[in-house]
Amino acid sequence: MDKVYDHKQSEASWYSFWEKKGLFKAAPNSPKKPYSLLIPPPNLTGGLHLGHAMQHTILDAIARFKRLQGFDVLLLPGVDHAGILFEATFNRELKKQGLSKEKLGREEWLKRAWEFKDKVYKGVSSTWRFMGLSADWSREVFSLDPGPAKAVFEEFKTYWDRGLLYKGPYIVQWCPRCNTAIEDAELEYEERKEKLYFLKYGPLTLATVRPETKFGDTAMAVNPGDKRYTDFVGKEFEIQTLAGPKKMKVIADPAVDPNFGTGVVKVTPAHDFEDYEIGKRHNLPIIRVIDKNGRLTEVAGKFAGMKVEEARAAMIPELKEKGILVKEEDYVHNVAVCDRCKSTVEPLVSEEWFVKVNNLAKGAIKAISGNEINFLPKGYSKILNDWLSNIHDWCISRSLWWGHRIPVWYCGLGKGLARPLGFYEGVVPQLYTGKTKTYRLKNHWYKVGDRAAFHQSGTNKIIGFGTITAVSETAVGKLPLHDPAYGAVYQKREELIAALQKHNKNFDVNENTLAFIYSYKFEPVNRKVTGCGEVIVSSDPPETCPRCGGSKLTQDEQVLDTWFSSGLWPLSTLGWPEKTRALERYFPWDFEITAPEIKFLWIARMIMLGKYFMKEIPFKQMFFHGMLRDLQGRKFSKSLGNGIEPSYLIERWGTDATRMALYTYAVPGRDGRVSRESLDTRGKNFRNFGTKLRNIARYILELKPKDPVGNLRFAHKDDKWIKTELDKTSGKVTKNLQGLQLHLASDEIYDFVWHKFADIYIEKSKLRRKESQPVLEYVLENSLILLHPFMPFITEELWQKLSNTGGKSVMLAQWPRN
Incomplete structure (x- = not known):
């Protein structure tokens, strides 16, 4: 035995010995009991940090312990494509070469991105073995591999077929630096000391921390129980702005906190989540003041093109000079920043894809409440259930090129085309004789102002376009029988139900069935239409439109949120949606581990999707390890210079x-x-x-x-x-x-x-x-x-x-x- 122990030589030698002997490999056909551990996939762009080291040492100890106990152990490694982080890193590399996404175009950019991915992976993958991780490297999965890609398409297609997907302009959290929408769970909050500005709005004074969004205000609001302002509610006043006088109404809404500032708030539906909801309740217009680059739009007049902080600084002197700004106070509050790049996040309205998750969450809530998963510490079960119980629809689209591209194709090009809305042959003549409303059992997700391509069911011939003027919901039992605006007139409710059942075979129609009413303004087609606006979900480029036979098909430009594929990780890594031997043997996983910071982004979604697609929990034990921080309690980061490399x-x-x-x-x-x-x-x-x-x-x-x-x-x-x-x-x-x-x-x-x-x-x-x-x-x-x-x-x-x-x-x- 050597008197001096050379750990480097010894470690390399024994790791090689283990790998050559195949001791890390799982054996799906073994008579031994299986035990499976899923390694949280590190980001493609990252080397080993203390968090990975902590996870890997814990995972490996459990894996080696279980092997010694006689189990067939699967410790499965994988790598996440890390959409936002990878794209930002790659774009920085391109910038050094004088190149950019815009100069290269999507196809060439992706070609180079994959080459960069291979180079980065070679540089960091060896570090993932440093801790002696006894993973089955023959089964390593990359989240953009064909297997996960197939699983992601199956997930998307299932949501689409079950009516859980929709696309539209909604308010989202937008990172101007990453240039994409992000989720609430991807935010951090920084405490900042800023100014609270008191502005004169006609006869009222209100307080705001964001005077630069004044150009997008569409109302003043007070709490309906605030007696100070009862006489002002419902009245319209002229207010002064830096762009001249403007008429604005005072509305009453329970969301207003009467104890904030003066109890009066300005409502900017385009740039505040609460204001957006107030705007929907009161039918307020949406005026975009800040664009996706974090700069003011043309509605800001001479301030257009300025960044938010720059515009605020430029506006304050003028607001004072015009007598609009009457007071300033110091104000400490939390400001949302992107957890990746630390840029201030801007709430704004963007056209995005969403998943309706209420039904998905129910299975997860039931599983957690029923103690189907052993959480350590146990308190995380309540934390996750509270979040799932208040979950909102999931924004799944990202304005990136690196990732799973949204598998949606649109028939036709150019403005004016819209999602199709079909009418049976006998109904078509009514469109020309005063029919202005239609009721449907399927929610088509139209909003006021949307344009629909009206076509004849069966032939798919475009007969005109309809601009949606109103949208409402009711029960079939409350639909009018004799209103000519709907075209058809029925003598009895049973006749209406029978007609609806005939054309909606997938529904069990009764008086309580939900119906959606769309009012529209019809314009007969007077030109040749190239494309019907059909939305086609396909994993491969379709040759022609299945509705009209058109060949001008364009794929959606966006990619799916990284967490859309990560949420399927327990399934896709074992071959789902195929019924593989590995899926049968090792699912649900016996053990999973993570840091608490991604409990909502990843853990909650894995539980949600596991229960939805497999009717099972994704893992039996969930271990939340603590975070290693510096002596001041701060996270380790390059910017703070406090990192300790394993x-x-x-x-x-x-x-x-x-x-x-x-x-x-x-x-x-x-x-x-x-x-x-x-x-x-x-x-x-x-x-x-x-x-x-x-x-x-x-x-x-x-x-x-x-x-x-x-x-x-x-x-x-x-x-x-x-x-x-x-x-x-x-x-x-x-x-x-x-x-x-x-x-x-x-x-x-x-x-x-x-x-x-x-x-x-x-x-x-x-x-x-x-x-x-x-x-x-x-x-x-x-x-x-x-x-x-x-x-x-x-x-x-x-x-x-x-x-x-x-x-x-x-x-x-x-x-x-x-």
Whole structure:
């Protein structure tokens, strides 16, 4: 045994040994019981950071423990395409070459992006093995691979067929720097000290932190219970703006907080979520003041083109000069920023795709409430259920090129084309004789102002266009029977129901069935129409439109949200939607792990989609590990310069010592504060522990007496004592590993080896060395097995020194049974 341990050489050698022997590979046809662990896929653009290191050490300890217990273990690795992050990184690289998306075009950009992906992957993939991760690399999945792509299409198509998808202009969180919509769960909040501006609006004064959005105000609002303003409600006043006088009405809405500012607020539906909802309730117009680049639009007059902060600074002096700004106060509030680039997020109205998730969430809520998943810490079950119970429709489109492109094709090009609306042959003449309303059992998601392509069902011939003038909902039992605006007139309700049932075979029509009423202004077609506006969902480019036979088909420009594919990760990595052997054997997953920060973005959605598509939970145990932060409680980041790379710790102390240091912070759900110095201290301590272990093995194996006395027996009181202590330790380590208390499990075996085995038993054994040799070897062998999940490399090296292993890996040993 070398006196100086070269951890680099040893680790590389033993990792190669394990891989060559195929010891990481799962065996779907094995008679052993399966145990599956799903590795959270790291982002394509990222090397190993402390968060990955923590996850990988925990996952690997559980995987190695389960193999030693006799399970067929699948520890499955994967890589996420990281849409926004990858595209931003690649675009920065292009900028260095004087190139851009616009210069290259989509096809060439994607070609180069895939080449960049291969280059980046080669550079960082090796770091994912640093921690000794015993993953089945033959099954590694990339989220844009054909398998996940097939699963993503199946997910999208299912939503489409079941009426859960819609597209339209809605208010979203928009990141001007990433230049795409993002989810609420992708926001962070920064506390900022800004100014609260009190502006004169006609006879009223109101407070706002955003005077630059004044150009988009369409009303003043007060709380209906605020008696100070009762006489103003419903009246219109002339107010002064930097673009001249403007008429504005005062409305009453319960969303207004009477205790904020003066109790009067300006309503800007285009740039505030609450204002958007108020605007919908009061039919207010939407005026966009800020564009997708974070600059003011032409409605801002001379301020157009300025960034928000710049425009605000330029407006304040003029607002004062005109007597509009009457007061300023210091104001501390939380401002939403993008969690990726830290830019201030702008709420704005954008044409996006959405999934209706209320029904999807029900299955997840029921599963969590029924304790079908073991959460650690348990408090996360309530946190997730609260979020799912208040979930809003999911914005799934992103204005990017890197990702799963939305599998939707549109028939026809140019303005004026719209989604089709069919009318049966007998109804078509009524369109020309006063019919201005239609009722449908299917929600077509039209809004006032939308343009619909009216066609004759059966022939698909475009007969004209309808501009939607009103939309309402009612029950079939309340639809009018004699209103000529609907065209058909019925004498009895039963006749109407029968007619609806005839044309809506997928519905069970009765008086309580929901009906959607669309009022429209009809314009007969007077020109040749190229394309019918049909929306086609297809994974491959369709040759012709199935409705009209047209060949001018254009694919949607956007891609799907990264979390759309990540939510399917437990299914797609096992081959879903195909019924594979791996899916049958390893789903649901036995173990999953994550940091708490993506509990909504990822964990909640995996549960939601698992229950929706498989009618099963996606995983049985969900472990939320704590976050490692600096001594001030801050997250590690490049911008703060406080990062600690795992590679630094591995280089200095070795992988085994680094793993042991991290296990001390593996308390479920509890954040740990660390510094380079504190990690160095722990790394050094566990490096010394490794040295101690080698010295123990050297004493037992290399200084073995020539003629040991007898076979393994526990007759002497010292032998009985160490056997009892070993059994106790084995029981505690097993219990703590099963309970995912890795910090306690690693501490138990550390304490036993150093303080009981080495300090007490070995010292006493020196007085009866020949007699104690079999016991020494027995305890060493079992100690190496108990230590293997935590310190895989040194335990393998020492295991190979034992005389009875036959060159087999410690990974093939049997976990001690008390």
